[in-house]
Amino acid sequence: MKETFVRASGGRRATGGGSAPPAPAALAAKVRTLAPSMTRSMQRVAEAVAGDPAGCAALTVTGLAELTGTSEATVVRTARLLGYPGYRDLRLALAGLAAQQQSGRAPAITTDIAVDDPIADVVAKLAYDEQQTLADTAAGLDTVQLGAAVAALAAARRTDVYGIGASGLVAQDLTQKLLRIGLIAHAHSDPHLAVTNAVQLRAGDVALAITHSGSTGDVIEPLRAAFERGATTIAVTGRPDGPVTQYADHVLTTSTSRESELRPAAMSSRTSQLLVVDCLFVGVAQRTYESAAPALAASYEALAHRHGPLRGRP
Amino acid sequence: MKETFVRASGGRRATGGGSAPPAPAALAAKVRTLAPSMTRSMQRVAEAVAGDPAGCAALTVTGLAELTGTSEATVVRTARLLGYPGYRDLRLALAGLAAQQQSGRAPAITTDIAVDDPIADVVAKLAYDEQQTLADTAAGLDTVQLGAAVAALAAARRTDVYGIGASGLVAQDLTQKLLRIGLIAHAHSDPHLAVTNAVQLRAGDVALAITHSGSTGDVIEPLRAAFERGATTIAVTGRPDGPVTQYADHVLTTSTSRESELRPAAMSSRTSQLLVVDCLFVGVAQRTYESAAPALAASYEALAHRHGPLRGRP
């Protein structure tokens, strides 16, 4: 019964700008342009739509009709005039517009985290800051040094990793990963034990120190010991000019970003260090793929049953 | 600071991802998070939706059902699972997402890391992936649950944190942070000791479990013990439908991203977990600012001299 989608007469010329395609974001402008050619009721509808896209997107035809004190038919007519096939499509466009507006309003994140920031802002700011840190770190990483470090790790007889405090966790993270691909690695956060172990190292071994400040004595000491025994030494630090680099064959620089009272430096330095560590790991895994792949599979397999009997569907 | 941390009303059953409000842009992340708990047909629908938001937004239920070779009922079910009242609302969200994508925020496709990728590519891909993970996590975090968890932590007499393997490091990270602002917190990665400690907890204490799979028995057990003693329990997991949430008063969902041979899931889950943990920390620090600020300053001060005689500027 319905022959075509196009409505023949309908009277009134000006059906929008003719073959106007669905307006993307230029809706407000379109409303203003077309307003003069609208009837009073339609203007009310158009006004409501332009004034609060998000709100209107949540309404049905009936709802919007009531809100503007008009009828469904008028709402549909307005939608048509604005260039959409019907109200449904106008609504979709409205939702898109609302989303854009909201996401555009987001970058209030340049400011520090305040004591009275709502929790949602905290999430947004932290995520943004950490993303920034990642970008900075990636941009600042010297791939030559990284490549050299990877080569050393991949060929190492054994690897010792030193880190204290927050950096200690990063050290453990690296160690866990290296172990998973069948390498021999240890993390040390006890300075005495670290030195004790370091003096056992020799050429062909690798010592890796992680310190944000670049001047954590407890971490530098073991690195120095290893360095003096002829081991290959790597430093992951935010201060490439710090004391630690004296004893490092390869220096990997992590990014340093501003900190604040509520956002201690440990946070971004940790993020940065972890990225570096991940890069090291993947690099080593690539180089030792033949042995790494089966080792990874094996450790995965070994852990599978530890995750309880229950499990989402396959 | 009253003891108003009354147990989340009535039922102790965790609210899972239930109270999650319609997600705006977190849709792709949500799909990935929930996919494992979906049936095959629903997965097909979810996949289509995540793969082509714009295209799907143009389809009616019937259209999408046909496209995915399923029925309308399944489409609606999927929409529900994703947190929308019905398909209509999902469609609206889809339109919003499409608009956002088009307006620049194009989520470029990530190719997997290959064995022969040059090191520079590895860095770029890892950084990008982790950024993506952060964005997903932030978008998918339920701020209500987060706020509740923060309140509980801030008021807790003591806090125990459980985590094993990679999650164990995250647990330690949180613990370190909480200690810095003067709270009493312990991390446990030994299952036996964890349970032993858990049974000591009671109302007013907090137990927090970190597990990506949501079904790590060694972590669930202590949480359960704490739960049964009346402590407030929090779960940080990538599987809001996993067993762990049975014993959790508050569930914080971390994002799940595709993994590959060279990029184990542990990597992105760790990134995601750390963001959540950071949010918890900052939230708690805000709430306890009066005591947190001096404590932070004090610990900073105490560590300063450990960084040896500094060369660069302080």
Added chain:
DNA sequence: ACCGGAACGAAAATATCTTTCACGAGTGAC
């Protein structure tokens, strides 16, 4: 005052979405 026509909304007609229900595949128990 009367006519023509446009604006408008009520309600019918249609499209779309939601819910119900029964079938069939898979699973565990016996």
Added chain:
DNA sequence: GTCACTCGTGAAAGATATTTTCGTTCCGGT
């Protein structure tokens, strides 16, 4: 191996939302 049972699934009924139709009202011009 068979049976009872649960769960996923889609067909179709039921409920909403949207679009169309059509009659009424309100103007301005003659």
